[in-house]
Amino acid sequence: MWNNIFIFIFLIVKSSGSDYDDEATVSVAEEDYARSWECTGYCGDNVLRSGRLNDSPMKSRVLDAMMSSQILPLTKDKPDLFTNFIDQYDLPKGFTGPLAEYDFIIVGAGSAGSVLASRLSQGGRASVLLLEAGQGESVLTDVPILAPLLQQTGYVWPYVMEYEPNVCTGMVDGRCFWPRGKAVGGTSVVNYMIYTRGLQEDWDRIAAAGNYGWSYNEVTQFYMKHERANLKGLKNSPWHGRDGELSVEDIPFRSKLSKAFLDAAKLYGHRRVDYNTPDAFGFSYIQATLQRGQRASSAKAFLHNHKKRKNLHILTTTRATKVIIDPSNKMAVGVEFHKNGRVYQIRANKEVILSAGPIESPHLLMLSGVGPRKQLQSLGIPVIQDLKVGQTLYDHISFPGLVFTLNQTKLTLVERKISTVQNILQYQQYGDGPMSSLAGVETIGYIKTNVSDEIGDYPDIELLGSCASLASDEGDIVAKGIRLSNWLYNDVYKPVEGVESFTILFMLLHPKSKGYLRLQSVDPYQQPSLYGNYLTHKKDVDTMVAAIRYIIKLVDTPPFRKYGAKLYRKKFPNCLEFEFDSDGYWECAVRAITATLHHQIATCRMGPRSDPEAVVDPELRVHGISNLRVVDSSIIPRTIVAHTNAPAIMIGEKGADMIKRTWNLY
Numbered sequence: 001m002w003n004n005i006f007i008f009i010f011l012i013v014k015s016s017g018s019d020y021d022d023e024a025t026v027s028v029a030e031e032d033y034a035r036s037w038e039c040t041g042y043c044g045d046n047v048l049r050s051g052r053l054n055d056s057p058m059k060s061r062v063l064d065a066m067m068s069s070q071i072l073p074l075t076k077d078k079p080d081l082f083t084n085f086i087d088q089y090d091l092p093k094g095f096t097g098p099l100a101e102y103d104f105i106i107v108g109a110g111s112a113g114s115v116l117a118s119r120l121s122q123g124g125r126a127s128v129l130l131l132e133a134g135q136g137e138s139v140l141t142d143v144p145i146l147a148p149l150l151q152q153t154g155y156v157w158p159y160v161m162e163y164e165p166n167v168c169t170g171m172v173d174g175r176c177f178w179p180r181g182k183a184v185g186g187t188s189v190v191n192y193m194i195y196t197r198g199l200q201e202d203w204d205r206i207a208a209a210g211n212y213g214w215s216y217n218e219v220t221q222f223y224m225k226h227e228r229a230n231l232k233g234l235k236n237s238p239w240h241g242r243d244g245e246l247s248v249e250d251i252p253f254r255s256k257l258s259k260a261f262l263d264a265a266k267l268y269g270h271r272r273v274d275y276n277t278p279d280a281f282g283f284s285y286i287q288a289t290l291q292r293g294q295r296a297s298s299a300k301a302f303l304h305n306h307k308k309r310k311n312l313h314i315l316t317t318t319r320a321t322k323v324i325i326d327p328s329n330k331m332a333v334g335v336e337f338h339k340n341g342r343v344y345q346i347r348a349n350k351e352v353i354l355s356a357g358p359i360e361s362p363h364l365l366m367l368s369g370v371g372p373r374k375q376l377q378s379l380g381i382p383v384i385q386d387l388k389v390g391q392t393l394y395d396h397i398s399f400p401g402l403v404f405t406l407n408q409t410k411l412t413l414v415e416r417k418i419s420t421v422q423n424i425l426q427y428q429q430y431g432d433g434p435m436s437s438l439a440g441v442e443t444i445g446y447i448k449t450n451v452s453d454e455i456g457d458y459p460d461i462e463l464l465g466s467c468a469s470l471a472s473d474e475g476d477i478v479a480k481g482i483r484l485s486n487w488l489y490n491d492v493y494k495p496v497e498g499v500e501s502f503t504i505l506f507m508l509l510h511p512k513s514k515g516y517l518r519l520q521s522v523d524p525y526q527q528p529s530l531y532g533n534y535l536t537h538k539k540d541v542d543t544m545v546a547a548i549r550y551i552i553k554l555v556d557t558p559p560f561r562k563y564g565a566k567l568y569r570k571k572f573p574n575c576l577e578f579e580f581d582s583d584g585y586w587e588c589a590v591r592a593i594t595a596t597l598h599h600q601i602a603t604c605r606m607g608p609r610s611d612p613e614a615v616v617d618p619e620l621r622v623h624g625i626s627n628l629r630v631v632d633s634s635i636i637p638r639t640i641v642a643h644t645n646a647p648a649i650m651i652g653e654k655g656a657d658m659i660k661r662t663w664n665l666y
């Protein structure tokens with residue numbers, strides 16, 4: 001039946017000589033719609049939900065100020081404020097439900113899935129069904145300063161890492177929280193909007209491992225293709241795209257501390273760089289996925305303007321449960337999913353593509369019979385292809401627990417002080433002011449600590465300068481978002497709530513410790529068990545301690561001293577046996593607040609056939625299965641010097657290019 005629409009549209013295109021006509025009327029025969037039946041068995045989200053650890057009501061002074069400013073007609077009686085003004089993705093006019101078959105079925109409208117769906121449906125040459133478990137963005141998810149608050153809303157999948165002794169000891173129940181975005185736009189709707197692509201070295205190493213097509217020069221063209229950069233001083237840079245859909249901007253708000261950070265770095269000989277070029281080893285203001293001060297999610301960039309495309313059907317609040325694979329020829333033929341309590345099985349005539357992110361993509365593969373043989377057999381799942389799905393998992397961890405106090409005011413973002421109607425108006429009118437801050441994060445610096453054994457200018461730590469600390473929001477938002485224990489917050493951070501303070505964060509770029517995930521159940525709604533294996537390698541501990549020492553040294557310079565910046569020396573109550581500022585003390589501290597920056601990768605690792613750990617090949621096709629690809633951050637095979645949103649979008653862009661070549665869709 002799709003062919004009929006296709007021909008019909010083709011005629012319109014031909015006769016009008018214009019682009020694919022979104023306004024064309026369609027009539028769909030009843031038998032071309034997908035059939036569905038009532039779900040019995042595993043149908044609900046309750047198991048995942050019960051993983052929630054903090055059930056205290058959400059508190060946010062910024063939200064309160066927004067309500068009282070009445071700029072947005074938010075109604076407080078909604079059970080969830082965030083459900084006001086949700087971006088709707090109805091089926092295009094003329095369709096009353098999903099069809100029985102499409103050319104492509106994409107699972108997950110996240111950072112990667114959004115661009116992929118947009119590209120594959122471009123030009124009307126193929127039909128695309130995009131399945132997304134979450135709902136559209138809201139006016140509130142757009143506001144950068146609210147980013148950390150989103151971790152307490154229904155816009156995340158509230159995963160928790162399995163208990164691991166000696167890390168996350170300061171978190172609720174000693175377990176780390178791994179929220180992932182659940183929205184049209186995926187994790188790009190809840191993230192901190194930092195735009196980083198990874199270094200030349202990173203991608204060249206990936207390519208050198210047999211991943212043809214993934215060298216720095218090759219991936220750069222895919223980054224630039226969709227980029228619309230508006231960055232001060234870089235108007236003529238050959239490393240930035242200008243006509244793409246994804247807006248990349250400077251953060252409109254800058255505190256004086258951001259300048260202090262860059263000035264201090266200069267004193268230690270660090271250069272100012274554009275870190276999204278081959279010459280990246282240095283310091284810089286952050287480049288952010290913002291559009292006039294508002295969040296530029298992948299959905300905003302790639303889907304929002306294409307709601308009328310007749311050949312792109314987006315189903316929200318829809319949960320894929322399985323890829324249907326014909327065991328006789330190991331060919332993916334469709335997807336099973338749940339929507340509104342009903343089960344659908346829809347056919348993919350060309351390919352099924354998993355873009356469900358680093359936890360759900362491997363999860364879905366395993367539920368579908370693709371994964372480690374023993375693990376699947378132990379749960380009674382027939383094995384279609386034995387692959388090391390989920391066996392590699394890298395992550396980037398951080399330590400947000402350092403505090404430097406100041407002897408002056410108006411230097412940091414104290415939530416109580418900035419939550420004013422005036423600031424809301426400022427943001428509403430000009431898209432700037434404190435509300436446009438990435439919750440305080442402003443600057444980036446790449447360093448190589450003295451424990452690194454890398455040669456050359458290859459960093460082992462990324463510093464992230466900020467103008468806030470855990471105490472700046474009185475523990476209501478950031479500490480709650482990472483599920484910090486009250487005993488730790490109240491003892492250490494509460495006493496400095498009344499003083500202005502900031503932290504400098506850092507990211508352990510190349511952890512030697514490797515994690516994994518495991519299927520726990522055949523119930524698709526039960527989260528896989530997640531094992532971070534953080535800090536199991538001594539080198540990782542040493543690098544983190546070295547990073548802390550570096551930060552202390554950086555702040556002990558005139559640019560910071562002039563504001564009276566001082567390391568706050570209150571000991572963690574669980575680390576009292578160590579002398580403050582000793583290596584042992586800092587190790588104890590990072591084991592207490594072992595906070596992820598949410599860059600889980602490699603669970604569907606890319607690698608050539610010869611790589612025993614590989615799940616997908618360099619064209620992102622699942623090894624051993626035809627017509628099935630994984631296109632998202634889970635394919636990144638090794639740690640990269642980047643926050644993973646831009647890389648995921650690039651992977652979506654490059655994935656689309658490879659798929660279009662395969663099927664002659666150019």
Ligand SMILES: Cc1cc2nc3c(=O)[nH]c(=O)nc-3n(C[C@H](O)[C@H](O)[C@H](O)COP(=O)(O)OP(=O)(O)OC[C@H]3O[C@@H](n4cnc5c(N)ncnc54)[C@H](O)[C@@H]3O)c2cc1C
Pocket residue numbers: 107108109110111112113131132133134151179180181182183184185186187188190191192193194195196318319320321355356357358360361364597598599600632633634642643644645646647648
């Ligand atoms: C709090 C936080 C802050 C971050 N900050 C930054 C940052 O500042 N900069 C940066 O670069 N990166 C950041 N990241 C990481 C980055 O955003 C992610 O790595 C990236 O968005 C991942 O993209 P993806 O396409 O692989 O997956 P996602 O964007 O997570 O997309 C997966 C999508 O699939 C959907 N899905 C999953 N399973 C199913 C199913 N069974 N059926 C239907 N739909 C399904 C999900 O709901 C989701 O929408 C942050 C992450 C978090 C959580």
Ligand SMILES: *[C@@H]1O[C@H](CO)[C@@H](O)[C@H](O)[C@H]1NC(C)=O
Pocket residue numbers: 450451549
């Ligand atoms: C690294 O520097 C710190 C001081 O900043 C020092 O104590 C430590 O011994 C050095 N480590 C190495 C391996 O040089």
Ligand SMILES: *[C@@H]1O[C@H](CO)[C@@H](O)[C@H](O)[C@H]1NC(C)=O
Pocket residue numbers: 407408561562563564565
């Ligand atoms: C803050 O401390 C610095 C350094 O000690 C000092 O020069 C400055 O005068 C102090 N400012 C205030 C307002 O106390």
